[in-house]
Amino acid sequence: MHTSINKFDTIDSLIHEEGLRIKAIEFHPEQDLMFIILNTKAVLHQKLSSYKSLFNADPKSLIKYELISDGTGAHWPLLDEDLSLKGFLKDELKQIVRNKQTSV
Numbered sequence: 001m002h003t004s005i006n007k008f009d010t011i012d013s014l015i016h017e018e019g020l021r022i023k024a025i026e027f028h029p030e031q032d033l034m035f036i037i038l039n040t041k042a043v044l045h046q047k048l049s050s051y052k053s054l055f056n057a058d059p060k061s062l063i064k065y066e067l068i069s070d071g072t073g074a075h076w077p078l079l080d081e082d083l084s085l086k087g088f089l090k091d092e093l094k095q096i097v098r099n100k101q102t103s104v
Helices: 010-018 059-063 085-103
Strands: 022-028 033-038 043-047 066-068 073-076 081-084
Touching: 010 085, 022 059, 022 073, 033 085, 043 085, 081 085
Parallel strands: none
Antiparallel strands: 022 033, 033 043, 066 073, 073 081
8 A cells, every 4th residue: 555645744744735825035134124025925024133144234235136946935145145035934933923822
């Protein structure tokens, strides 16, 4: 009997089955914010300070990113930094959980 093993966790499944992709990233260093805009028009927000190489980058290096792996990742060639949509989604979920715990 052959059984199939799911190679993806829930977040991977969401990305691949729903076709989630990064469309753009915007930076607002003065507010310590980075916005990740998805193809679904959802917007994830992250603290720029959570990513030391991005936080310490000059503005020109920061905006010189490339979407990689069909929009499931971002690469900053001048900073030698790679970040994934999966990581952004995990961080967003952690923020939601923390905010719920502090509001109870």
